[in-house]
Amino acid sequence: MNLAPSPSMLAAGLPGPMGADRCDDEEVASICPLLTPSPSSGFDHPLAIISQAAGGMSYGQKISPTSIDNMEIPTLAALSGNAALGYVGLTAARSEHSQGNTEGEPRLSDAGSSVVGSSSSSSSALHEPTACAQLLGARHYQHLATGAHGDAFACQENGGKPALAARRAPGEYCFLAWNWPLIRKASFWGCVSLLVACTCVVIAVMASLPGECSPPRRWWQGSLFYEIFPGSFQDSNADTIGDFQGIRSRVQYLKSLGVRAVRLNSIFPAADHYPEGYDTPRTLSGIERALGTERDFEALVGTLHRHNISVVLDLPLHPHFHRLRADDEGERGIAVSSSENATDDDNFTGSSPSSLLIPPLVQVQEQESVVKTLEYWLRRDVDGFYLKGLENFTEEPDFPAELRRWRRILDGSGREKILMCSVHVVDVLAKSGDAVGLRSVLGTIDLVDVLIELAAGNGTARGVKQQVNDVMSGPLYSEPVHPWVHWRVGGEGVQRLSSRLPTANGSLAALLLFSLLPGTPSVFYGDEIGLMDSSDPEGDRSDMGHLYHLAPMHWTQPGPDVGFTRHGILPWLPRSESWSYIGAGRQSALRDVARLRQSTPCIFMDGVWKEHRSVPNYELRNVGRDLLVLERWYPRRNSYVVVANLGPAVRQCDLSSRYYGGEVVADLQGRVGRYVTFKSLRLFPGEAVVVKLDK
Template sequence: MSDLAENGLISTILPEVCYPSLNATAGLVSTPMSEFLADEEAASTRPLLTPSPPAEFDHPLSITPSTGMAYERQISPTSIDELSSLPGLNCDATLGFVGLTATDMHPNEHNIIHHNDEVQQEFIPTRSVQSVMESSSSSSSVMQEPTVCAQLLSSHHYQHLTKASDVDPFACQENGGKPPLTGLQLAVRKSPDDFCFMSWNWPLIRKFSFWSAVSLLMACVCIVITLIARLPTDCKPHHAWWQGTIFYEVFPASFKDDNSDGIGDLRGLGKQAFYFTSLGVKVVRLNSIFHADYYPEGYEDVQNLTEISPVLGNMKDFNFAINTLHKHNISVVLDFPLSPFIEQLRLTEKEVPAETDVSVKETSWPVHTDSTTEDKTGRNINVEASNRINTKQIHNDNIVTNAISFWLTNGVDGIYLKGLECLVSEPNFASLMQEWRRITKSFNKGFGHEKIVMCSMDVINALDPEDDSRKVEAVLQNIDLIDVRLDIVSNGTRGLKTQVDKVVKGILFSKPGYPWIHWHMGSIGTKRLASQLPTANASLAAVALEMILPGTPSIFYGDEVGLEELKDPEGEMNDLKHIHHLSPLQWPAQHPELRFTLPHILPWLPLSSVSSNVAAGHETIVQTISKLREDTPSIYMDGVYKDNEKLPNYEIRTVDNNIVTVERSYPRRHSYVVVSNFGSQTQTKDLSSIYYGGEVVADLQGRVGRYLTFHALTLSAGEFIIIKLDK
């Protein structure tokens, strides 16, 4: 029986051949089968089939002459050559296989072989041999006992043997009448044609494998190139659109007149979007635009938070301005004056308990559009179609809640709750904050399109951190920007350092998630910087100092050109004294075509003077600082976040009451220093004990790009300089 071995060879199990012993009574002699060793070395490598018999035992395969033996000559090592020439002997160079004969077999049970006219009966193992006796004798015992057959078997000698299934096994007398102990395993190497893989198309397989490997390698190279190409060119910490960007506060009635009535309007504001872009402004904050009986003089007497003053235009004009600014990537924040509506808010809140769950209902606000513009998403707008946007309104209706939903629906990006400090004493103050914040969140469209809420620092100052902890936490959790006014005029540079340190090291910096600071030096509620500082040029120095502080800076319209207050030496306009700082903007001299209104039209408020030195280069200076602030984490980040703590990344140093330096830093980035002179005289200071030197990045003397040292730094009155320090 042939089996396929693990090494790929054919294994054949041959039963041991056991010849029956000589039957003395019958006179039968078994046919001998002998195999001879050429020498002793060969004998040591071939196992014996039969054990060494005792001396008296007449082995059937012995060379002793017996009846029916093919050869009756004793074999000796010297007679091997003679054996190789005998008839019926089949052997190779080292081992031979002697044909066996059987005298006791029937003629039909064996084949007749003719050799040199002699007839021999071929031994048929399948009929006469069923087992072979085991041998444990060594080659030396074979040579010592001449009567023992030194029969060595190898696999190739028995390739012609087959196992007959119809032969009944018989017992061997020498084995005690038991079946053979072991079998002989023959291994024949399998032909290569029998393996299935030999018929495969190996040339095609090799080509396929090669090009597959090449394709995989090219794919890996393409992936690596794509990943490298998509890597950011710089590693800057991310910030939201209102964090660290420049705000520009506008009083629309004094900005640009488009319909030639002497009063600025919303369409004029929208058409000047390029001016905001030239300054690097990212957010425009609109002061009160709501209907009042005597607008713009009586702008504070607001009667409705959802109706625009007819002097400024209508909702179509408003949407034109909003859409135009959005196309220039400029966001819009709207001021909400709450003071006129305090009593209404109190009455509404008394009717609804603070613990009552706030329900939501669907409401539709009309959206007025303009045919000449596109909406924020770039879709064309049809004036004739009355678009309505579904939004969510809190069921607990009040005038502020409805107004927030209305203006956010019409594209406003943020709300400034002015006068919120007047509500801190109300028991439901915290619930109001949560309610208004919930409305703004319903309009969020992702991290880059979040709606924000602002309030003044006066709200936190009006609350006690211990007694009003719940209200304080409501402000810190629901407000995005806290507006802080810096008073450099009254406090001087030393007072400015104290004020900034108090704010930065206060509660706003106690946790990373708290609101950012919104700095301003000029606003609708303050006097003009150019009229209060020793020189008009100092207004631009104040703007540069504010833009270098940690947080979000804000520029009041006209401060970038040194706009002064309205001068009324005769007192003819004392009744308008509260709006003397709101005189119309005088556009730069390099743009003569850009006037506030037509030359023959009188503006609603007389024009005021501006500082020519500031106005000449204000666009370049402000834009340079804006670009620096946008690209430099040392400046636009308000602190360093480490181990869940917010650490300040600024240092203010004052040399005297006129010279102030502000240093900004960030890990693994250059540090920047702004040095400003708010005095009335030129000063030369030695600051080498603090800094050594650096490259000028912004100033008014044309020194940008030069390397300066601090051992003799000269600044004229109202001048500033920004230097990038050496690492």
């Protein structure tokens, strides 16, 4: 159905003498689609037909009256549909023009009235040929996209807006062919798997978190060391001498004490008979046959490692290299120093032979170089070395360089290894002013061995306090990266601890006290059970009197064999007359302290880093002549106090001015877990108690 446009609409859309009502071409182009009904898909514009009839006039050319007059207009019958309507309009315009308009322009009869045409609205709109040509010019339809079949008016249904791109067939979109059910399932289970994995990671992280926040430390820092003379610990083959298999059979005992490292004294082939000549080894790259074979040694190391116990060897650099050098000089008639007969006590007394007789550090003979010795034992999985007698080599010009070379060999072994030496090395270098040598020792050594000398008599407590304070105020504690102190009160070169104290069980009290010092404590085998020197009243072994402190270990109550070897066989040294604590389980106090060292920073740490320097976290006080009080602390932790009576009489003290009370964590009287106060503390001879103070 075709509607005739109103005159106002026509007047706004046609150029002419309408004055201010005339619109420009752009407005005409936007209104013209509204004046024309939507053509069919097969619509051919009449002007296009006229253009073809006129001999090629384009649709976009401007139509003038003259050109229309000269046109050959097709008959009405030749046109159909809307084309005929347009033709009628053109005919009417031509007839009006032919009648001769004196003004030369088409004129509307009444601008304010409706223009009514008998044919259609399009005939009225085309009364002015020039205007219609402009309205229907191609340049006014440049914003319309051509249809799929070249139809210029295919987009008029969009209200004059640009047409959208041509639609694509559904088959041209690849995602329509995807397996969407499978994609949804894979996405769902992928999300579920991701959530489960995240949950497992969170649980694993939470499970791996430590139970408490403790400062990091290495395996040799603050752990309990246990020193063993292999020939006197346990005999497994009834040859009267202890061996590697015997030590291996007692690993559970070592583990029950909380031992973290075993230090083996000389295990090398002796120049004379073993064990009497243990201090004069023939070579440092071999094993004494009386102790076992290399396979036995490797089996012992493997067993200890499986129980998380490390192995440290004593390397007697002196007098071994001193003896080799003396033999070499003897061939040229050079006198040998009288110190050739010195024992390992030189390590603790500080005595040393003449520097002219000290052998080179690198080698005396190529096969006996220190480097080759270290490599030999590292291949057998040893965890560290005690360089005994190192203080006798500090005057060598290559001392710092060789020490650093040994350190590199240990660091290149793939596992964390340690080097130990005596505190006399530090003392000698400090007194001589050798800053280079001192720095090399402090930078390469891990543990510095310190022997606390305990002697019976008045002033024991005061003497111990002075020795400890001298070490703590020395160069070892000036920096946190310096070596830790390896504390001990006994060893293979000194008299038995129980033989030096006035009471038999004083050794265990001393061990409890010194096990709480800042650093790494050490126990000489048998001190935890109060083992004394060998007893030889008849003088059957008087030629070995200098070895009486190496008495066989007591594993049972006093008897003929004390559990050291098979029944009816006498050990290589007379047994000790001391009563063993093992039967009563008294050594459990040492086990409690060892466990405390593994979990409590107050005990195992050697100081507190404060104001860019290391501050010792201990205080040692003596009360009277025989009572010693040691306090340990650490930031945000409970403090611990150990009180030991090293005298021969019962002591009662009042420490309430400093401490109120706390829980007993280690004791010799079975009071572990009980709460005690310090108002009136009573201690028997050789008794010690460890208390965790209230916060």
